[in-house]
Amino acid sequence: MNKKWMFLGLLVIASPIGALFFGAADLSGAELIQCITQGCQDPVNNMIFWEIRAPRVFVGFLVGAGLAVAGATLQNITRNGLADPYLFGVVSGAGLGASIATLLFDSKLAEQLGLIQMFPDLSFSLALPFAAFLGALFSVFLVQILASKTFGSKTEHMLLAGIAVSFMLSALSHFILFLGEPFAANKVIFWLMGSLARVEIWYAWVMLPVVTISVAILLLYGRHMDALLLGDENAKTLGVQVTRLRILSLAICAALTACIVSYCGGIGFVGLMIPHIVRSWLGVTSRIVVIGCVLLGGCFMVWVDVLARVALPDQEIPIGIITSAIGSVFFLLVMSQRRN
């Protein structure tokens, strides 16, 4: 147990530092070490380091941590290892909220209506995650209502409702993007596949408090979340207020997903894959899973982003393509392992 945590600790220290060495610009190791320890002497290197690479690694870590924690939380409260912000429509809901905000404040249509001039860039950028959060909350509660009223409250019904809502809201948000700008292919690709290419350091200052507060709440409620693993009735007999806990957890998932999706697009499979690995490697109780997801999810995303940057010369692969490719192979392996 201790060795595993020590290894993970080393990985957390080594991954962001290692990832700083990769990028389009040719920075030598000595220059990078100088930038980290004493500050860069060359102003170009200074800009590359502090405005491109470091923010990207930092935001990448937060994105991986947040998505993995959101997935793990959804899996715990639904008692279903296949739950994930993507399958539950949370990503699509956040995408819809962000698309509506984009249509209203950052599109050709908005330009024609004179709305863009009313809002400076920064306030739009801050309104974006808020709109995404509202969209994510909307989808979460839509899934809950559909699952309980239309189908019944079983977990598999919730998954079905989640998939239905996910498709419906994705279609809506793509249509809205098309409305705002008929040649909106780039934006659609961004929402579908995600990217860290446009990351700026202030994204981290929005994400950091959301991820930190969410993780803190989930750690505080760790014992309550564990009780849910044996079912709602079991948790109630231990004094847990199940409905309240479920609403709180869903709101946390919505907040985490929204702040990530609104800046980095939809990145799939992280919320599904990382909790799986953490549970089989470190343990299944909620506190261990949450901490493990923060650390491993963060490192995973940092390295996936490195791969996205260096895999093809002179261009970047959207990060969602890599996570989906790794995720699908991972699940084929898990399935074959189970069969054996």
Place this chain on the structure above:
Amino acid sequence: MSSPRSLIATNVNLKIGQQQILSDVCLNLGAGKVMGVLGPNGAGKTSLLKMLSGQLASQHSVSWNNKALTDYDPMSLAKQIAVVNQLNESVFALDLYEIVRMGLLPHKSLLSRQTRDDDKSIGDAISRVGLDDKVKQTFNSLSGGEQQRGLIARALVQKAALIVLDEPVNHLDIYYQHQVLRLLRSLAHKLNITVVMSLHDLNLAANYCDHLCLLDKGKMVAQGSPEQVLTSQRLQQVFKIPCQVSLNGSNAAFRVDFYPPDEVEIDVAPFIENPKT
């Protein structure tokens, strides 16, 4: 005013839709007693247990420790009453220790940590149910009897004065049936814990319970000691099968024997495939 730590139900009624599940059920059970709830399928046993444990709202008709269950907040109720429902699989591979540790939940605030005393109480509870060698084994890989004992250990960590169990010996072989019931009886008599459970086996109920309630169609048919409740005539009336109740002289054990009703010829022809011609 009744004695402290007694479980009192006064005219408990439960109606779901148009169906009356429980009608005017009354009972009074003192501390340290083992009560068995008996009755045929659909008699209302599980519903009564849920009312007695606060899982179903009882509108002030059930009280524990001189206080209506509805007046307890969820955490205070969990400190008083532990529930062992029919076995539930864990979706993720929780081990026995983690399941038993859940019993600490009602006693811990969000910020409090697990102390050495908590570790000791978990270890003691696991030893008491005889599962020391299974501590790190995943809960789902334990046998039915071991899982049941694990959940009883969790109830002990919960430090509840009343343990309510829904068919605790269901699916267990005869060895584990006696083991689990012997454990519950010894907990009740030695630690003064009140135990309420539903049972299908009348012989086990007669020999391990101090007090029995016999339900039929949601109504209390009889309650009292096994000698008072288990009479041939009453059981025949409730279960619709001829039976005989006797007392085994050598160990004073109760014995209830049911006899199959008169043979009725059942036409099995429709269930047999047509022979090939």
